[in-house]
Amino acid sequence: xxxxxxxxxxxxxxxxxxxxxxxxxxxxxxxxxxxxxxxxxxxxxxxxxxxxxxxxxxxxxxxxxxxxxxxxxxxxxxxxxxxxxxxxxxxxxxxxxxxxxxxxxxxxxxxxxxxxxxxxxxxxxxxxxxxxxxxxxxxxxxxxxxxxxxxxxxxxxxxxxxxxxxxxxxxxxxxxxxxxxxxxxxxxxxxxxxxxxxxxxxxxxxxxxxxxxxxxxxxxxxxxxxxxxxxxxxxxxxxxxxxxxxxxxxxxxxxxxxxxxxxxxxxxxxxxxxxxxxxxxxxxxxxxxxxxxxxxxxxxxxxxxxxxxxxxx
Numbered sequence: 001x002x003x004x005x006x007x008x009x010x011x012x013x014x015x016x017x018x019x020x021x022x023x024x025x026x027x028x029x030x031x032x033x034x035x036x037x038x039x040x041x042x043x044x045x046x047x048x049x050x051x052x053x054x055x056x057x058x059x060x061x062x063x064x065x066x067x068x069x070x071x072x073x074x075x076x077x078x079x080x081x082x083x084x085x086x087x088x089x090x091x092x093x094x095x096x097x098x099x100x101x102x103x104x105x106x107x108x109x110x111x112x113x114x115x116x117x118x119x120x121x122x123x124x125x126x127x128x129x130x131x132x133x134x135x136x137x138x139x140x141x142x143x144x145x146x147x148x149x150x151x152x153x154x155x156x157x158x159x160x161x162x163x164x165x166x167x168x169x170x171x172x173x174x175x176x177x178x179x180x181x182x183x184x185x186x187x188x189x190x191x192x193x194x195x196x197x198x199x200x201x202x203x204x205x206x207x208x209x210x211x212x213x214x215x216x217x218x219x220x221x222x223x224x225x226x227x228x229x230x231x232x233x234x235x236x237x238x239x240x241x242x243x244x245x246x247x248x249x250x251x252x253x254x255x256x257x258x259x260x261x262x263x264x265x266x267x268x269x270x271x272x273x274x275x276x277x278x279x280x281x282x283x284x285x286x287x288x289x290x291x292x293x294x295x296x297x298x299x300x301x302x303x304x305x306x307x308x309x310x311x312x313x
Contacts, residue, residue, distance in 0.1 A: 015042065023053050025091075072177075114202045122210045126212060179242065186235045237256045
């Protein structure tokens with residue numbers, strides 16, 4: 001079926017105890033210049049005043065209130081309630097510019113084969129003051145990418161994906177629902193990686209959202225980001241192999257797992273790393289002793305690399 005020239009866009013806002021931010025996030029979604037939008041807000045069992053603040057918008061949004069189950073569940077719940085052809089995710093402590101959705105729709109129209117778009121964000125502090133931060137993304141120009149061959153060949157991704165993300169519905173139907181892991185959320189990394197495994201898309205340097213930097217950020221610019229990154233990648237590698245068991249992706253996932261295993265060894269030690277349930281499960285289900293032996297040179301090379309990085313930090 002040919003996509004409408006003006007597709008319905010679903011903005012999914014997930015919230016947990018961000019009552020002091022949620023109103024601005026919702027208002028930004030409702031104030032889009034693009035007219036064909038629906039806004040779904042999923043509150044994941046907040047214990048603050050989030051529910052009361054969300055209910056102020058009950059005539060303008062679709063609201064979902066559920067017991068606390070984590071971000072992955074909130075994403076899946078919001079998607080289940082949505083009907084849009086294009087899906088934008090927005091954390092409740094962040095907000096959109098008024099032209100964000102229109103620009104996303106234009107990009108999808110310009111790149112009809114792209115099933116995902118990852119874009120940049122501006123950064124502000126807790127009071128909304130602009131922050132100048134050097135982000136790690138190396139995307140300088142809009143780049144249409146089909147990276148499926150990288151995963152199939154077990155290569156290395158040369159791009160640091162921007163944080164903002166949106167998808168065509170047809171792609172998310174292949175990815176959601178997501179697994180819910182304990183501890184640190186893997187949702188964003190899982191979604192981005194799964195999207196690149198399955199379809200071509202677009203990396204854009206456009207700054208289409210505003211992210212708040214504060215002491216409760218899950219990942220961004222945290223001092224323990226290296227530790228979190230290794231845990232997230234170990235968990236993501238395991239759950240992606242569960243979701244997409246095609247052997248063509250095994251080599252890439254194994255390399256990703258080995259790299260993160262070495263990084264975790266350096267930052268938290270062998271005992272704590274092996275105590276992670278996903279680490280044990282990956283070895284039990286996907287990486288035999290014989291296979292691991294093949295990766296030992298790569299493992300020790302990473303171990304040296306991360307040990308040197310830790311000393312410098």
